[in-house]
Amino acid sequence: MTVQFVNPLPSYPTWRQVGDCMKDEAKKLDVKLIESGPTGQALDATAMIKQVRQATANKKDAIITFPSSTGFTQVLKQAQHAGVVTGTIYGPGGKEFGADYNIAPDFSVIGEKLVNAVSALPGKHVLGLVAAADTGLGKSW
Secondary structure (H helix, E strand, O other): OEEEEEOOOOOOHHHHHHHHHHHHHHHHOOOEEEEEOOOOOOOOHHHHHHHHHHHHHOOOOEEEEOOOOOHHHHHHHHHHHOOOEEEEEOOOOOHHHOOOEEEOOOHHHHHHHHHHHHHOOOOOOOOOOOOOOOOHHHHHO
């Protein structure tokens, strides 16, 4: 089995640790893990999407990534259609977003619970949910 991990920020310490942990676990399970991702310190969704497409074309058994924009939905669905198991980290989750598996909190549920909790309090309230962008996870949030 070959798994492609498209790491959003392989040079960033937290994401570097995620990649290292995946590598260790893959070794224990006798799974070949290939890690890729954008170079530098900035997230590059376009480069990541190209790497997901390439992993699909190379017939990897599974692809794991952080879907940092809505552009990931279509390429992950294409991977699924090609028989690739897809996993997302902090994605919106569900097959409708191209994820066979999603590992992370469900921000849609968290946002709903927060809004409901505040709206249940007496009086008038103004609530702001702050997100990095109004697409992908930010939109779900």
